[in-house]
Amino acid sequence: MKLVSDKRFPVGASGYLMKGAELAELELALKTVARGERYLTPAVVKYAIDAYREKAEGPVGPLAKLSMRQREILQLVAEGHTTKDIAQRLNVSVKTVETHRAQLMEHSTFTMCPGSSLSRSVLG
Numbered sequence: 001m002k003l004v005s006d007k008r009f010p011v012g013a014s015g016y017l018m019k020g021a022e023l024a025e026l027e028l029a030l031k032t033v034a035r036g037e038r039y040l041t042p043a044v045v046k047y048a049i050d051a052y053r054e055k056a057e058g059p060v061g062p063l064a065k066l067s068m069r070q071r072e073i074l075q076l077v078a079e080g081h082t083t084k085d086i087a088q089r090l091n092v093s094v095k096t097v098e099t100h101r102a103q104l105m106e107h108s109t110f111t112m113c114p115g116s117s118l119s120r121s122v123l124g
Helices: 023-034 040-058 061-065 067-080 083-090 094-106
Strands: none
Touching: 067 083, 067 094, 083 094
16 A cells, blocks of 8 residues: 555555544555555545546536636636736636626625635635
8 A cells, every 4th residue: 555645646556544644544544455445534535526526527516606717717816816917818808807706706705805815715
């Protein structure tokens, strides 16, 4: 079994544990792998399932309510880009970006200030 601490599941790995896993979880993982099964720590199972579903079905959860362009703009805002910068990157007008940002604000509890992080990412 490969024990790794990065965010990717290595090809060929039989199990995955978080770096700070408890001894009891390590023992469970070793027994599971010894039986020829795979082990994935419960701490990352939700993220693995969500990533799989998003790849297969498109976004899940709060992001499912957003259009592709809104998700794109939300990502750029989260990275700290200004409205003007986003418009240039996406080859759209500043007004278009402002419209998408306004729509995001109407359907969410985001704080979208340039240069700051999003306060919450729960859509209402």
